[in-house]
Amino acid sequence: MHEADVADWLSSCTVRDARALLEGAERSYRHPYGFIVHRSALLELAPWNLRVHVWPSPLDCYEMLRRNGTEPQLIHAHGWDLLSVVMDGELEERAYELRIDHDGDYVRYSTSAKPGQKASLLHLSGEKLVMDAVEKRVRRYDMGAYSIPAGTYHSTLPAAQSISLVATRQFPGQVSEVAAFRTVRDHIENPSPSPSVDISLLEGEGDHVWSSFVFFVDAGRALLLRTTARPHQWHPVGGRRAAGDASPVDTLMREVYEEVGARLDPTMVKWMGARRADEGDGVVCFWKAEGDILSQSLEFPRDEIEETRWWDLAEVASLPMYGASVDALQGLLNSSGPSRSER
Template identity: 25%
Template sequence: MYDTIYRAVTGEARDRAVPRWAADRLGEVAAGRGRVLAVRHPLGFLCLPLERAGERGVCVHVWSDHVPHAGATTSTTHAHSWDLLSYVLYGTLRNELVAVTDEPDGPTHRVCEIESGGDGDEIRRTSRLVRRGGSVTEVHRKGDVYGLPAGVFHETVPVGETATVALGLGRPGAVDLALGDLHTESHRTKRQLCDHDETVYVAGMVVMRLAGSGQRPPGVQPPDPAWGPASRPPRPREDPCGHSTR
């Protein structure tokens, strides 16, 4: 799947091919078919992991006020251990590329390493002290393609309802990083795995957005309003969604 979607995202027909592929795949999920379960990511989006094969992954990321969010235990300034290639299905994202310099004498943050497993994330305090400097803003809108190499510190901020197709290619030896405060201690967190009904809600919401008319495509059930903003608090569950910042 990775190679197929990579060619679609980088090809001249991407504005037809990528949304059509996303609508087809998520239409299956929204109709209750398949084994995909959405994950509440600590960086504020929901991840629909469609493929994870070794160092390659294909996901759909969804930022929405209509679903409960998870929260991070560090700052949201982070760096991937993998190269990102992303296509914006709808909405707008701001990527704040953050300058981070080693500064043991006047630090503002401590670098944490993040190792992810099947049941959550291990956040490890390191001895690396840094200063967070200014940032450069990149704005990505519907139909835009953008890349982000491993190791670049950044924050991703959605502007309204937004969804992307995200392709990740792991870098051997690289580690996921996040900026914690100076006193952050090592700790472990569990991801919040959505259940079947929540996953159907999210997938259906994206498919209807892609349809453009707000009409439900054939075979797709309407999202259950019970999973909107007033729903019960998210429950900690084990998470199959691999890398911590993917």
């Protein structure tokens, strides 16, 4: 079947069709990126293969990425053409322009399946990459089919619990690749995680109220700030969801740029979990970013910020902070020594 016909077929599918495909799936497994893949035995799209992707809630996905160690490896390029349509929910896709540069922060790996096991292997190519541009694209149920050609570097995260139909067409000799942030190893094994993840905090996520913060940690110090609205409290970089923020990680990217002028990518941060908000409804989401991601000489925007300061980790426990931040900080102190960039 031709690509345009496959796109039309996907666009004509209903949620009921997706459920029928789920029920008739020949194989299902958890992907290292957190979603569940249900492979269909349907042959009418040949040479395209069909599968259903079931995406967890954002916080659920972040937790599985953390457990898998796949957060730095989200940027990837398939060895096949991909057509997809979101049947329910919303996905956040980011498309990247990368080029080879010996000073780049990203390391290129080729991928291969591990025979007989539900795992993949990432093989170091020796090339470093620098990110020239990134474009965020929203994928929703009302937007029709879209394509991701083979070799296109991209990442995908859920903005809500979602279901997508995916058709793939393999090219002989085309290898899938991963651009991993500051990771240099001979090879990385990505086993499929357990499909059971218990995050009871998510039961109250229906109101979509959240705040997102990141602890920047470098050489045994953490960056904290005080705002003009709450000058007596120190907290990590971040803030509350704004109109247009699709997910907690979307809020984080925006807040970091607004408060410290830095362009972060989801591959640069590590999930620390979510806590109940000290005030009002919703949850507070925390990440950490380790190493020299931020320039020490940044000129921080001052409109809403009273003070920014790099504190020794030994000092921060005595600072006035909200309970959610204190709880997250304790986990950071328990796991962190002086941080070094992994080059």
